Amino acid sequence: MRAFVEREVLPRAEELDQDGVFPEQLFHRLAELGYFALRYPAEVGGQDADFQTACVLYEELAAGSLSLAAIAAMQSLMGTVFVHRFGTSEQHRRYLVPALRGELVATLALTEPEAGSDLGAMRTRARRVPGGWHLVGTKTWITNAPVAGLLTVAAKTTEEPGLKDVALFLLDASTPGFQVGRPIRKLGTRSSLTSEVAIDCTVPEDALLGGEGQGMRNVGGVLSEIRIMTAALACGLGRRALADAGGYAGQRRAFGRPIGEFQLISAKLANMATELEAARLLTADAARRLDAGEAITTQAAMAKYFASETCCRIVDEATRIYGSYGFAMEYPAQRYFRDARFLLYGGGTSEILLGLIGREVLKRGGW
DSSP: OHHHIIIIIHHHHHHHHHHOOOOHHHHHHHHHTTOTTTTSOGGGTOOOOOHHHHHHHHHHHHTTOHHHHHHHHIIIIITTHHHHHHOOHHHIIIIIHHHHTTSSOEEEEOOBTTBSSOGGGOOOEEEEETTEEEEEEEEEEEETGGGOSEEEEEEESSSOSSSTTEEEEEEETTSTTEEEEEEOOOSSOTTSOEEEEEEEEEEEGGGEESOTTOHHHHHHHHHHHHHHHHHHHHHHHHHHHHHHHHHHHHHOEETTEEGGGSHHHHHHHHHHHHHHHHHHHHHHHHHHHHHTTOOOHHHHHHHHHHHHHHHHHHHHHHHHHHGGGGGSTTSTHHHHHHHHGGGGTTTSOHHHHHHHHHHHHHHHTOO
């Protein structure tokens, strides 16, 4: 995986950031190499790998291009997992297998303009109609939406407040009434295209994935995976930023010697490396526990919180080590700094995660 990244991804990382276009060739290469199907069973073209193996994929890709890693994470996890778990054999044939082969881009449509952390405020509605369901609503911050052919859409089936009536639906992007809306211009991860979508579509009865009223339970069933995956992305980006900053500190000279020999610069590198190692161990332990079938809601939250915040600290220190060149577009330090902000939001903001962890500490009376 690392060899692939160094040979095919790193040489294009700056181009992906500058151009901000979907990396179609690299997307197909990932599919060709089997990475999208890594954790899926052989009957749909996968390798039935464990989650620890998938975290290798996420970390290494993020060390090359966080944009590409975000695309791969959506395709191999959030965009396809619900179709795999709850879809019919025909839906597997028509949607899941092509997505894992890279012939169809998949995404998850969950967030709304007024329903991010508070999903109970979701306004997208699904009502029964003869032969199926009619979905109406607007979603935002939808990864890969401009190129997606398959969406898993969350919608409420009643007007009752709260999360009990949320359901998930399979939506083919060619369905009449589906429209890609305003693109969202972002600070970083620019090749991972993001936009709003408008939905006014009728879908068949079997488009309901996982049962009526089971949407948030089913999303919650993969939330720990999403958080650990995000932690792995953070570790990959942090590792790349640290390696580049260390290389620069060993070459850049001031007052007759490399700046890395100055104690304050050396201390920065030491702190960055120590926090990165802690983040990687926390992430690896959470992935191992998940594979072992343990209940790891809190451990996954800890891994995501600590790794994403650590990555942001590392990329910030990297720009400081570069000095004024950390502000220059010709060096990648500024890209790492911009891309790292992406990691703070998906899977739960740091504030949400801290609340979750804190409640568990109070419940246990310690740790």
